[in-house]
Amino acid sequence: MGNPIRPNDGSKYLVETDYHGSGRSPLVFQRFYDSGSYYFHPVGQATLSQPSMGNFWRHTYQRRIIPIANSTHLLAYAQRDNGQIKAFNLAGEELLHYDGAQEQLEATATGWRYTTRQQSVENYDDSGKLLSVTDLAGFTHTLTYSDANTPASIAPHDGLLIQISHPFGRTLSLTYDEQGRLATLTDPANQVYQYDFSEELNNLEEITYPDNNRRSYQYEKLYTFPHALTGLVDENNATFARYDYDDEGRAILSEHAGGAGRVQMSYQANATTVVTDALMTERSYTFQTVNGMIKNASISQPCSSCGSSNTAATTYDALGFVDTKTDFNGNVTDYDYNSRGLQTQRIEAKNTPEQRTIQTDWHPTFRLPLEIRHYDAANILVKRTTMTYTASGQLESRTEEDPNTLESRTWTYSYYPSGVLQGLLQSVDGPRTDVTDVTTYEYYTSDDPGGNYRTGDLWKTTNALGQITEVLAYDAHGRALQIKDPNGVITQLSYHPRGWLLSRTEAFGTVDATTTTFTYDNVGQLDIITQPNGAWVDY
Template identity: 30%
Template sequence: MRTAFSRSSGSSITGVWKQDVNLVVNSTTQRLSLTTADDTVYTYYNGVLQSISYRGGYVQTLSYDANGNNTGVTDSYGRTLTFSYGPQGLLQSMTVPGGQVYQYTYLGRYDQSVFSGVDPSQIGTDKRALQSVIEPAGTSGATGNPTVQYLYENASFPFALTGIINENGVRFATYTYGTDGRVAAEQHAGGVEQNTFSYDDVAGTTTITNPLSKQAVYYFEKDSRGLPRLTHIAGQPSTNCVASDSYFANNASDFVTDEADAEGRVTHYDRDARGLPTAVTRGYGTASAVVTSYTWHTTLHVPTQIVDPGLTTALTWNPSGQLSQVTQTDTTSQTVPYSTNGQTRAWSYTYDAYGNLLTVDGPLAGTGDTVTYTHNSSGFLASVTNEVGQVTTITAWNGRGQPTSITDPNGVARNLAYDSLGRLTSTTVDPTGLSAVTTIAYNAVGDITQISRPNGAYLHYTAAADPGSGKHRRVHCLYPRRHGERDSLADQRRQRQPSAVPDRSL
C-alpha cells in the first residue's frame, strides 16, 4: 500500500507502508493496540495513546485534560509524572516523582531579538521554538535554577537549532546549515569535536569530515518505502589511515542480510517472515565461517534456543514474557584431556506481579546458590540476600526511588544524599558512630569538580580552558597535581606529573 503523509510545511513523504508491528483493532471499544518488536504494547482509544504495557506486567497509563493535552503518566506503583501547559497548549512544566519541577519556555513568532532578520510572516501563529529548559533548584554547583538555552540564528531557517548554551552560560554547541537547510557543520566550544558535512544528491552520498580531517563517504539508496538506506561507507585514505570500505545489503523487506566491515569480514543473516535472524554467519564465504542459529518464540520476539559451536542455550519464558530459565548444554566433541560433552548448567528466575526480579537460582544444583530480592510497595529494591545468606537492606528512599540508607551484611549503615537532578553528593558510612563522609561536588553542567574523602584527601578537577567543552581538564590530588590535556576529538593527548611528586593512582 502506497501512502502519502503531509508535513506542516506543505511538503510530503510518499512511500510503501510496511507493517513492522502487530496491529489489533477492536471495533466495539474503538481501541487499537500496537505491539512492537520488543513486545511493548501501545493501546489507543480514538487515536489517543492510553497506556503502554511492558513485558512482565509493568504498565504506564496516560491522562489528558479537556483540550487533549497529556497531563500525567502514572505507572503500576502509582508513581506519577505530571505536565502543565500554557494557553497555546505548549508544555510549561514537568513534575517528576520526588517533586522536582522542570520548566520550559518558548520563542514567540515576533521575537525579533532572537529571530534576527526574519520576516514574521514566515512564522505561523502555531509555531514555537523551545527557548530554554529550566532545571530544578537545589542542583549541586548551581545558584538558583540551572538553565539550558537554545539558539535559532539562521534567518533562512528560523526554526533550525544553531546553538546551545549550557548551565554555566557557555555556548558549548554550534550548528550551521547550508542553503538547502541541511546541517553543514557542528562543533563544541573551542572547536572541539568539529564535524563538517557535504551532500551529493545525484550520487546519493554524504561526506563527513572529522576533527582530524579524516573523511568518510556514506552512500544511500531508497528502500521500498522511499526512505534513505545506508549501503556503503567509504573511508578515505589519510596520513594516518588507509582507505576502508563497509557494505550493507538488505532483502525485499528492508532487513539487513549482509554486512561487510572495514577489514572485509562479512556477516550474513538468514531471517524468518518476522525479520528475526534464524542464522548468523560470521566470516561468511570463508573456510573459518562460524554459524549461530536461533529458534524464536511463536508469539514473543525472544529466542527459545541459541545454538553456537560447542554450546546450545535453551531459554524458557513465562506467560508475562519474562525469562524464567536458562539451560546451557555443552556440545563440544573433544576428548583430550577429557570430554565435557553433554554437561549442563541451569539458572532459574522468578518475579512478582509487577515484573520485579525476586530470585535467581543457579548454576549449582539445588537452591543453595539462590540470590533473593525484595521490593517495597513502590517497587523500589528493599533487600538483597546473596548465595551464602548475607543480607543487604535498603531502609529509606527518596521520591525518585534512589536509596538514601543502606545497611550492609555486617550491620554497617551508609547514608546517601543527592541533588535535585538525582546526582550523588555524599555518602556517610556509620552515621551514628564513625560518621565517615565522602562528598562529591559538581559544577552547573554536571561535571565532577571535587571528591573529598573522610581523611581530608581530595581529588579536584578544573577546566583550564574552554569551560563547557572539557577540552582541557586538570586533576589535582591533595598535594600532587596531575595535568591532562585533550585534543579536538576530546581524546586524551597528554598527561604529565610534576617530577618531584610521586605518582598516585586515581
C-alpha cells in the same frame, strides 16, 4: 554522524533527557529534536495538532495512531515519540522496518494496541490518543489528559497530557501555557522543570531545571530556516555545540566547543554524502532506496597502506533488512530473517577459516529467543543457549551447554505471581548444583506513611549464605537513601536535585561515621571528591 546528523538526508537530530527515575519500570521524560520533522498528516488528509514542545521538538509520550479510512492496503500510521512515521498494512504488519524487527498494530473494540520490538504494549483510544504503556513484566504507565473540568492554569483546552502515573504511585505532572505549549513538568519530588518558547516562531528556547540552572537552544537562521537548531548553551552558560545548514536546510556542520568532534557534510548529486571529521579525513557515504527507505549502501575511506581507498558495503533484502555487510578488510557477514523480521542466522567472516555461524529460534508469540546455537567454520556446534519464559514473557530459565562435553549450567528465575508485587523478580537460582546458590528478593507491600518507601520498592536481598541487605529508605524518585548491610552497618546517601550523588556516609548514626562528598559543576560533571579525612581530588 557528529552530534548527530543523518548523512542520508541531512537532518539534525538530538535527544535530551530531562528526567529519569529509578527502580523497576522508571518514569522517563525525554525530548527529541529533528530538523527533518514536519507536522503534517502523512497522507495529506489534515494537519496534525501543533506540537506542545514547539516546532521540530517532541517528547516521550507524544505518540499517536493515525487511522486510514477506506484504504485498500493501509490500516493506519503510527507517529512515534521521535517523530518517525510508521505504516501498517491491513494485517497490522509494519511496512517500513526502521528499527529491524517488525512492530505490530491491532485494532481493538475501543481503539488500538501497538506492540513494540521491545515487547511493550501501547494502548490508544479510537482517535489514536495514547492511553497507557505496559512493559513485558506487566507494569503499566497510565496517561491522563485534560478535559472540561481541568483548570485553565493547568491546560487551556481538552486533550492535553497532564499526568503520567507509575504503577507504584510515582507521577509526572504537566502544565501548559495559553498556546497549549508545555510550560512545566513536575517530578515525583514536586521539583519543577520550566520550558520557555519564542512567541513568534514557537521554538523551544530554554529549559530551567529544579536547581535553577538553564539550558538554552539557539535558532540563528531566522530568515531561511527559522526552526533549525544552530546551537546549544549548557548550564555553565558555555556553548556546548554548534550546527550549521546549507541552502536546502541540510545540516552541514556539527561541532562542540573549540571545534571538538567537528564533522562537516557535503551532499553530492549522486546520492553520496562526503563526511569530513575533525582530523580532516574524508569518508564517502552512498545511499540507495530500499522498500521506501533510504539505506546506506557503502562507506569509502582513505587507505594509506594500499595507496587509494577501501570500502565497506551493505546490501539489503526486498523488505529492507540487512542482507550482507562487508567491512573495510573484506570480511563478509551474512544475515537471514524469518517472516516476522527476526534474525534467524548470522554468518560472520563468511567463507574464511574464521567463519562463525549463529542461529536463533524465536518464541512464537514474543520477540524473545528460545535457542541460540554457535557453529565454527567446520559447521560443528560449539555452544548452545536455551531459554524458557513465563506466560507473560519473563525469563524463566537460561541454560548454557557445551555440546562437546555435554556440560551445562542453568539459571532459573521466579517472579511474584499475584498481588501488588506481581511480576517483580522473587528469586534467582544460580548454576551450581553442589551447593545452594539462590538469591531472593523482598519488596515493600505498602506505602510508608512517612514517605520513606513505596509499594514495590526493593526491601531485602538475601544471598546464598543467608546474608541480608536491606534498603531502609528511598527518595521520591526511587533512589536508595539508607542501606543496611548484613553486618547491620547503615550507609546513608544524599542526592543533588538533578539526581547526582552528593554524599555517602558509612556507619551512619554511630561515632564511627565517615562521609565522602561529591561536588559538580552546573552540567553534572564531577568537580571534587572529598574523602572522610579531608583529602580531596579535583577534576
